[in-house]
Amino acid sequence: MLVRLLRVRLAVMNGVATMAGYLLFPGNREMVAAWLACCGVGLLAAGGSALNQVMERDLDRLMERTRLRPLPQGELSVAAATGIAAVLVSAGIMLLLKAGGVLPAVLGSAALVWYLGVYTPLKRRTGLALPIGALCGAVPPLIGWCVAGGSPGDPRIMVLSGVLFLWQMPHFWLVQRRHRQDYPADAAFLPSLPGNGEQLSPLFGLWLLALLAAALLLPAFGLLNGPAALCYPILPLVLIPLVLLRRERALRGVLNLFPLLLTMTILWEAGF
């Protein structure tokens, strides 16, 4: 039940993205702080998921994909879910404070407020909620970078956060297409985004090309060198034939792994 409430895989992947930001910063390898940051972000994302489900329990009841979640199923009360979220969010903020001081904790709190206070309400009104919500999803690498000693305005971390920002749109569009029955064109909530027809919309392909171009900025900016930079283009280039062959299930699987595979390349570059 808690796995469904906390969306553990999504929370863990946000922790992985935090590690990518930490390892991208050259030199610093204080791994205790790195792990504290990863766990802090993961706890914040998990707590955010629980509060998001408290706020969306009416919508979750309507969708096939979400109707089995603990609140629509009556497995958990609103008070209990809110209490669990409060513990997780408090713990997450404390871990970020311990990992890197006030700035990471403020960034994490701001991302959480954006997710719950901007993205979640906007979802009911406009499909533009997606790119707006993707801003908070691009914050985890920034948190890792700042914990490692980087400056939040450094172009190098802007490239990595920008890649994660761009990735979130095709990531969600494929989820939405997989559950298209939950997103009818006339949905009173969560208006469908372009690209929800039978075929993948040209917008999906264009957005994926933008993601690939942004991803290739990492070796281009010297953020990846040596063998990691040589092998790295394989990662985004695998996506192109999957789109052309319309292998959506494989495309969704590879795309969902994209943040993990990107982090592993940065881990390789960092000499682990």
Ligand code: HEM
């Ligand atoms: C606006 C941004 C995003 C939206 C709208 C979005 C939407 C979704 C949705 C609807 C699901 C399916 C969840 C379910 O059915 O229970 C999902 C799954 C997932 N998301 Fe996202 N997501 C976003 C950002 C992110 C970010 C930033 C990450 C991590 C870096 C992430 C990682 C994942 C993972 C790992 C899964 C589970 C995939 C699986 O179960 O195989 N997502 N996302």
Ligand SMILES: CC(C)=CCC/C(C)=C/CC/C(C)=C/COP(=O)(O)OP(=O)(O)O
């Ligand atoms: C540091 C920190 C807290 C960063 C934020 C990480 C984070 C929670 C990003 C948002 C991910 C997201 C929009 C998930 C989809 O929610 P949804 O409500 O659209 O999914 P649903 O349709 O399955 O309910």
